[in-house]
Amino acid sequence: MENLIYQKIKEYDIKMNSFTISFTGRPLLIDDLISLYRFRNAIAKKEDIKKLTQQIHDDFCKIKEQSHENIKFVTTRYDGISRIFFFSEDYSKIFSDFIFP
Template identity: 75%
Template sequence: MEELIYQKIQEYDSKMENFKISFTDHTLSIDDLISLYRFRNEIARTEDVKKLTQKIHDDFCLIKQQCHENIKFVIARYDGIARMFFFSEDYSKIFSDHQF
């Protein structure tokens, strides 16, 4: 599974070469994530956090429109940067990513 994730991330962003991943292989409900990020957006204290939570919320809504019920998160770390990737349940597709 790990090899597939590395391969998909490199296909998604060929500039990422030396990175480490972490993942739990646990599925997360899109509906729960949409509710969670709607709430996180409401309580955000800064405009930057509000923009980020809104973008993530919107990504989840788009994923739901594509008839996906669940997703998986993968965190990739490189050069002091962490990127969170939203994958399909079988890791065959990356829907989007966000950099922290």
């Protein structure tokens, strides 16, 4: 599974050469994530955090529109940067990604 994840990330962003990943392999319900990020957005105090949580929320809504009920997260670390990828349940598709400061 780990090899597939590395391959998909490298296909998604060919500039990422050396990075580490972490993942649980546990599917997460899109409906729960939409609710969570709606709440996170409502309580965010900084404008940049509010913008990021809104973008993530909107991505989850788009994923749900594509008839997906679950997704999986993969976190990468490279050059001091953390980046999270939202994958399909079987890791065959990356829906989107976000860089966290």
